[in-house]
Amino acid sequence: MEDKLILGGKEFNSRFILGSGKYNINLIKAAVEQGGAEIITLALRRANTQESENILDYIPKGVTLLPNTSGARNAEEAVRIARLSRAMGCGDFVKIEIMRDAKYLFPDNQETIKATEILAKEGFVVLPYMNPDLNVARDLQSAGASAVMPLAAPIGSNKGLATKEMIQILIDEIDLPVIVDAGIGKPSQACEAMEMGAAAIMANTAIATAGNVPEMAEAFKLAIQAGRKAYLTGMGRVLARGGSASDPLTGFLR
């Protein structure tokens, strides 16, 4: 059975979205290859350079670019950055990141809904980074988002699935792919999110700060595949604590 991730009508075999910031750009190719990633995110503000070493030149052909709007503080700025991204030839995919919090870099859900609505109407494939909230996820869906990208923990914290219960609710209730983004620090956490039914994992810091970037990208690939397989297979019941009594309580019933 084929198991594709479909975003904006485009099919992907890999469920691993790789970040490109925070590590040497000459490692991008190896990380993409070893991690088997087919989508790579890119801060447009980083690509906005005359530098001879433009990060865009390091992204292998055939990989889908997912430019993000980091630096935007409101919907209007995000829309402007997205349009600039399209004009620069970075394609129609856009990850909306709107932050008015320099400390935790938390996404602004309200502004994100506004920007999603505008950009979806303009034909962008909109993937909004969000704080996991069911009502907001529904609004994003109505606004035309192609997926939702809830955070597991604050960006760069490597703290894992701190918002696990909220993400599980989004997975259960929302028809869009739920891509877990931010805070995933280890392959085991990525695996756990996939077991829960997440559609994909986005990771950057965990890989960027590893001893060997391409090797860690591969470790994530394997963990994501394992979690996906477990989810599709249908996992057995896991008891919260203790064992199950072998003598049934209702054994007296005739």
Added chain:
Amino acid sequence: MNEENQVYYIDSDVLPPEALAKKHKLEQDPSCRSNHMEYMEGMEVIQSDIKDKVLKAMDEFDYSLYTASDVQRALSKDTCSIEDFKALLSPAAAPFIEQMARKAEEITKNHFGNTVYIFTPIYIANYCQNYCIYCGFNCYNNIRRKKMNFEEIEHEMQIISRTGMEEILILTGESRTYSDVEYIGEAVKIAKKYFRNIGVEIYPVNVEEYKYLHECGVDYVTVFQETYNPAKYETLHLLGHKRIWPYRFDSQERALMGGMRGVAFSALLGLDDFRKDALATALHVYYINRKYPHAEVSLSCPRLRPIVNNDKINPNDVGEKELCQILCAYRIFLPFAGITVSSRESVEFRNGITKICATKVSAGVSTGIGDHEEKYEGKQDADAGDEQFEINDNRSFDAMYHDMENGGLQPVLNDYIYV
């Protein structure tokens, strides 16, 4: 007689007798100096309680009380409280410098990866109306003064941009008369043609003026408080608008109110008690972040350097170990803040500190006026203006880029869009 500050006083033999007499009076007779806590005419007053909070904390800070176990507790925690930060600044933390550096390195990596930003300053004028006794640009210092015209500014910027640099910091001496806001605004408009990211480090201005500069293309404002101790400040800034401590303190808030994206802070370490100044600087950042959570914030950590006509000026008790301790403490307390280390520091120090906690370095630096062509391309310019202070690390842009890369860091020239 002000013994403590004696090292700074230099008399030029070209000063007219009246000027010399006034200079001496300012230096020796505090009663002839104006009230440094009273705003001058035209200085905007904003409502803010940050000053009081910072002054109170600085006043109460007795770093001799902290012990090794306070430091260990601070290092074992995930989030660093103000009390923990005080312990990390204290002498008790000195033996833990390696552990502090390890923790700072991890936090820096999580927030910034292995990136390091490179920028360069351009001084467009060195006229100054202040008498700040430690500064090379001070109005009584006999130096070659210069204000570049717009053609000269454009020419210098072209030369700088040819190196590949994309972020520029425009500086002036503090003179509204010689370098008014419109002059600076025009310089910014020229810079916009050549650079992606523009900051200014100029005399403090009012909200409307910051707004105007932002519209011209500036997004970052740097104002150094020099020392957060008003009593010491008064003995160092004897004349001019810079003398007004509270107006300077509120600059970052006015800049943010004017729409700027980011603000930078610093004390000039070595002027006063460096531990108290470091605490005040970081708390200034901390409270600004709480009040303006969207603002990007960064810290610098300059130490005193020799100036033209006075090679005796030095950073006093702030050695490289102390500086490193402060910077690690800054990083642990403020994981999200940028940290800039200037060319006042040595090559070795800058190479080392960028691996621990610094996120931005300058390169190809001149603190003189209109001498980039001379410094970058070897063409002499007899007309250049003198420097504000002596730099230590004079690496070119290329050399810095490669040194950072060879150190395992990723040099970034721009990570910014003006929207």
